[in-house]
Amino acid sequence: MKMQILLLTLVLGLVCADQVPVLENDVLISIQLNTLQIASSNKGKITNEGPFQAYARQVELNPQNGKIFFTFYVxxxxxCVQKLAEGTKVEDNVYQVTYSGENVYKILYKDENAMIAEINNKDAEGVETNIIVLYGKESDISEKAVAKFRKITADLGIPKDNIVNIISSDDCPAI
Structure with a gap:
C-alpha cells in the first residue's frame, strides 16, 4: 500500500510539473494563446502586414517584477517573423509596452479559455490608434467572450468593417 501511495504521488507530481504555470500569490503566469480577432480604429495597423496584424503565441506575466512578455509573429x-515585446506594469492589468511606438496594454477580460486586451498605440508619427484583441487558448471559445469583444469594440466606436478574423490567416508556427 505504501508503494502504491508513493507511485501515485510521483505520477501526480509529474503530471502537475507538465502543466502551464498559473498566477498563484505572485508566481509567474504563462499563457499559450492565439489571436482570434482583432479590431482597430485604424484598419491599416491590423491588415496588409500592418504592425499589429500579430499572431500571438504566448503571454507571460511576472508579478514579482511587474513585467509582461509577449511572443508573437508578424x-x-x-x-512569419517571430517578435518579442516587453512591458512594465503601470497598475493592475495595465502595462506600458514599447512596440511599433508606445503602447498602453490593458487586460479587460479573461476566463479559462479567452482574454481580451485593449492596446492604445501612439506611433513614431504621433498617430494614436485604439486596438482590441480577442485571444483564445483554442479557436473555440465561449459566446460570452465573443459577445464581450463585440460590445467593447462597439462601445469604442470601432466599425464592424475594422474587425479582422485573424485566426483564418494564421499559418505561423507554434512556439
Whole structure:
C-alpha cells in the first residue's frame, strides 16, 4: 500500500510539473494563446502586414517584477517573423509596452479559455490608434467572450468593417 501511495504521488507530481504555470500569490503566469480577432480604429495597423496584424503565441506575466512578455509573429513579405515585446506594469492589468511606438496594454477580460486586451498605440508619427484583441487558448471559445469583444469594440466606436478574423490567416508556427 505504501508503494502504491508513493507511485501515485510521483505520477501526480509529474503530471502537475507538465502543466502551464498559473498566477498563484505572485508566481509567474504563462499563457499559450492565439489571436482570434482583432479590431482597430485604424484598419491599416491590423491588415496588409500592418504592425499589429500579430499572431500571438504566448503571454507571460511576472508579478514579482511587474513585467509582461509577449511572443508573437508578424508577416513580413508573407513570411512569419517571430517578435518579442516587453512591458512594465503601470497598475493592475495595465502595462506600458514599447512596440511599433508606445503602447498602453490593458487586460479587460479573461476566463479559462479567452482574454481580451485593449492596446492604445501612439506611433513614431504621433498617430494614436485604439486596438482590441480577442485571444483564445483554442479557436473555440465561449459566446460570452465573443459577445464581450463585440460590445467593447462597439462601445469604442470601432466599425464592424475594422474587425479582422485573424485566426483564418494564421499559418505561423507554434512556439
Amino acid at each position: 508577416k513580413e513579405n508573407g513570411v
